[in-house]
Amino acid sequence: MTCLLAFASGCQEPGNPGGDTQPLDPTRHLYAGPAREVQLIANQAVLGFYADGGAFRAGYVTHDVAVQDGITELTPYHYTAAGVRTVGGALGVETGGILREDGTDLGGGSAARTSPSGAVEITRGAAVEVLTNREDGIEQAWRFAAAPDGRGDLTVNVQITGQRFVGQTANGLHFQSSDGLGFRYSHAVWLDAAGHEWPIQATWQDDHIAITVPGELVAESAFPATLDPTISAEAAIDTPVNGWSGQSSQAPAIAFDGTNYLVVWADQRLSRNEDIFGTRISQAGAILDPAGITITSAAGRQLHPTVAFAGTQYVVAWEDFKISGGTEADIGAARVSTAGAVTALGHVAPSAQNETQPQIAASGGNALLVWNNAGDIRASLFNGTAFSGAISVTADATAQTDPAVAADPGGNYLIAYSEGAIATADLRGQLVTAAGAVSGAAFTISAGAGRQYDPAASFDGTNYVVAWSNNNAGLNLFGTRVSTAGVVLDTRTEGVTPNVGGVSISSAAANQELASLSCVAGACLIAWQDNRNNATTGSDIFAQRLTTSGALTNNGAEFTISAAAKGQFVPAVTSNGTSFFAVWEDGRDVGINTVFGSGVTAAGAVTSPSGLVMATGNNRQSTPALGAAGATTAVFWADSKNFGSDIEMARFSGASKLDASAHAVSTAVFEQNSPAVTSSAGNFFVVWNDSRGGVDRDIFGARVDAAGNLLDAGGRAISTATGDQLVATSTSSARSSTTRPATSRSATSRSAPSPAIRAARPSRSTPRPASSSWCGVTTGSRPTPTSSARGSAPPARCSTPMASRSRARPAASSRRGSRSSPAPRSWSGRTAGSTRRATSSARASRSPAR
The missing domain is CATH 2.120.10.30 (TolB, C-terminal domain)
Incomplete structure (x- = not known):
């Protein structure tokens, strides 16, 4: 094939691939920055924090988050039944102190950085605070590399500004802005190096959250150990903000x-x-x-x-x-x-x-x-x-x-x-x-x-x-x-x-x-x-x-x-x-x-x-594809934040994320999915399956320059023949290159930090990454979680979504593997002589961690 479409690169003649065309070698694995699996890159593209001046920012369709001067600011978003987005007032969250019962102060420090997995790490003295952006909100974790000094209970105090406390339920503490939108601060889990988990209750004390790990539990734990609640946007108490799930239901x-x-x-x-x-x-x-x-x-x-x-x-x-x-x-x-x-x-x-x-x-x-x-x-x-x-x-x-x-x-x-x-x-x-x-x-x-x-x-x-x-x-x-x-x-x-x-x-x-x-x-x-x-x-x-x-x-x-x-x-x-x-x-x-x-x-x-x-x-991001144009790498994916997936993208340079939020490549009606990408003449060229015609799937494509500018607004038709055209493969003017990695989930939206919240409390501390596991690739050194303690095993999201199925009763030839796991152990309380005992749901209110 001489060229896929004239507008892809000016249709250079064979043997004369003009400009800076750099065809990708289809036999080698694609990397962006440090050698990482493309799935992790795609995940970071839509969820990972990026540096913006003196702040770190991330987001999702339900929230924005900015971390600056040790303060985490979250802004909730909600979509009405008509699809109109409403914005709530911001919530400020800051680690106020880490103390033992005998008065030992374990806090201190506030230096912040991003990890290769896209989390923000803030050193907090004896602990490293790790902020991970997820589809359902922010995971805030404190990782203790060794048993902390001092005796007695271990308490982490969290200062809250910007929203008022409105109540506590079995799912956590609830905060609300004047417009009604707010956040839920979940109860926590104490996870030790042996893989044991214990539910720890978060309580509201006057003007701050207190999360206390009993001293007996600290003494019995294997280190490193992590304490981690989550913060999720909600439209009312225990009513999370969500959208279309993006997967088959029938x-x-x-x-x-x-x-x-x-x-x-x-x-x-x-x-x-x-x-x-x-x-x-x-x-x-x-x-x-x-x-x-x-x-x-x-x-x-x-x-x-x-x-x-x-x-x-x-x-x-x-x-x-x-x-x-x-x-x-x-x-x-x-x-x-x-x-x-x-x-x-x-x-x-x-x-x-x-x-x-x-x-x-x-x-x-x-x-x-x-x-x-x-x-x-x-x-x-x-x-x-x-x-x-x-x-x-x-x-x-x-x-x-x-x-x-x-x-x-x-x-x-x-x-x-x-x-x-x-x-x-x-x-x-x-x-x-x-x-x-x-x-x-x-x-x-x-x-x-x-x-x-x-x-x-x-x-x-x-x-x-x-x-x-x-x-x-x-x-x-x-x-x-x-x-x-x-x-x-x-x-x-x-x-x-x-x-x-x-x-x-x-x-x-x-x-x-x-x-x-x-x-x-x-x-x-x-x-x-x-x-x-x-x-x-x-x-x-x-x-x-x-x-x-x-x-x-x-x-x-x-x-x-x-x-x-x-x-x-x-x-x-x-x-x-x-x-x-x-x-x-x-x-x-x-x-x-x-x-x-x-x-x-x-x-x-x-x-x-x-x-x-x-x-x-939670909305779904699927079929990510990775391409490179000069020193710029871009990941493209299908995003279900709107009903019917759209094509979106984000760019990297080395290990740095260049885009504050995802760029929309195509938001046409119905479904756009399965992108494939190459580069030519300094531009990315992405093609995808497109159902905007309302009957059959067609192939559309668009050029995007290295600065992220869309050169073919809405995309151009490549093939609209009768019947379905499926699984597009892009090619440069030299030799073909196709990327078809496994499925991921996430989304993007960003905001600027509020000066009012940043000024509300002085800066204090900084962290290091809790580990995460995604499709068999593990980053960091967080102890392996006990899956049943979190309500279910991590979802298997590493394969291309199943297409629409026939109305006939499906054959039962494909099964899900076992989800069994060791029984988790739960801290039974502070009563004298109490011991650890098994529990089947240490944190039912939380989504499974990646």
Whole structure:
């Protein structure tokens, strides 16, 4: 290839690569400054501190931080639902003293510097204070290389200015500016050289924070040892500032507790294998858990969750493919309180068979969980605390699949399922009592021509209502009421066959499938995945209101809940008694499906036509690429701070970071990702996958000069042919060079320090780096943390994100490895004779450290 595009370098002729073109040798590893892995360079580019005059600065989409004269100043940012950024007042943080109980003063010094990993280190006498910028805030650590002089308790005092103290919770101390935004100063962890961790409480004492390590613990610890809390921006007490998670979320389910909803889904933010996450949302659609609720992050893959509200708590169940490389699943379950606290319930009636397709319905404080057990239908009754043994609903040679379940107010249940050969399966029903016993014989709900499958079920106050897909004349939706005695109430004549169960709900062109149903007194809302507009928007989410009084009939016309580009799939809907809330898997961000949602009124009005993102958390930076132009090195990456990733960059010269904040290369609509970069004529040339056309992925590119100026605003089209063009590779006019390192996370935003806060307290001290580990590369000498003490193992984020997955049930051939780790030990208190004892969560409120 003579040149990739004329504007890349003026299209020099072969053998005459003009100017200072320096093609990169594709056989050698790329470095910027000191020899470091490209992943660490990419991480530092978006999170690391950089020198700016007499200050060190860093930031993230939720905060800015400046360190000067020993004072750390943090400014919180928050994004409204409309994407507007608001800025809060600054918080000043300074180490005020390090003391032993006998009066020994261990403080002193204030010389500051940056470490190769991008942290700021401030020498504080016997300790080194280390400030590390993270996605969720700042980690402030004091590292003691040796046992400190003196006797008794070891106390670190932290002075606070700029914001007022507003309260203390289990997650830490909370500070707030006059505009409402603020920060949470977490409780700390004492980590010794043997890898043991102990939670240490931070307390507010008049005008400062005190963090006290008991003297007995200091005496027993192996050194070096570290004390490290975190400081995170929040919009209200224990309400962190977050954005879109940037990773795949899929297969949502939803339930209502009388006040709020709980949405659950399968999520890949921690690794390429799915975990079950959730969030509570208000009836107005406000996200109440911006960082999400981790319901399970066990080894293996957790898929297809289901949820119901049982009296005082939610019950969630899912498929658990727990064996690496295996195909056998059990059903996992957990309780979730209305406050979002999770209690694991283990596996429900596990067996050697493959257990999939869980569905759950609740009545009062009880619930019935049903699933497919290798072609038979099984059930288990939840009594408010635990599940019973398996109940055999079907046990004959005929295959049964696709179970659905609904509950009536008396605590009884109807299970609907598909039975028979795939091409001609009928829809069958079975009643189950409140005691969990099968009631009467199974009965036929519909034996129409073709296949009846994928049922959904609810209760309208008088009867059960069941809807399903039928493929006899296209893929259409049918439904019927079923009495509590098991009588099918709505039938049709099919050809010359009378009394075929079910009446038509939707028979539009193309396919109507994967329906979800929710009913209130005398009425229902059914939502489904619809392909009638496949040529323009792909699959959409359609809905229909139903009347159930006297007969099952459509109420008004079908309407669209979401018809965004690139497809919406697998809806789930529930009711608060008067209106409805629908959630679905949305493909508008090409390559990464995301759970969206919207309210729907009883009249069929969609309250959020553009949809609301349900899967929020820390933004993600992925697929970094590294290039060099002369003495300047630049890293480019895909950044998800806005919905749909953009291309951003930052520059280095040797070991120094040149850019105060990231430079946007492309912020076009939809997804830009997978950049590749080379250099020519003193400029960088970066190309990437681009979905701005709204249908296919194209290749776009842009030149950026060594000063960081974008020479091709917005990027120029390189290939917009029909179909997808993927994984761009850039080349200089001599020989090719491609960089495709592993995935990282982070983001950038910067601010100047406040003179008022800098002047509020005199300067005092300086540090040295706590170590960090990122994708197998370790810097510094911090003792290895006990992963379970921090709530979970460090997330596996070192591989390219999985692309959008098919709607079909995924094969369970790829599993997450074990996350087990040695049990951590917790300081049990100051009581005489107390000893260390094990704890399973030394700091549940903190994010896993890198």
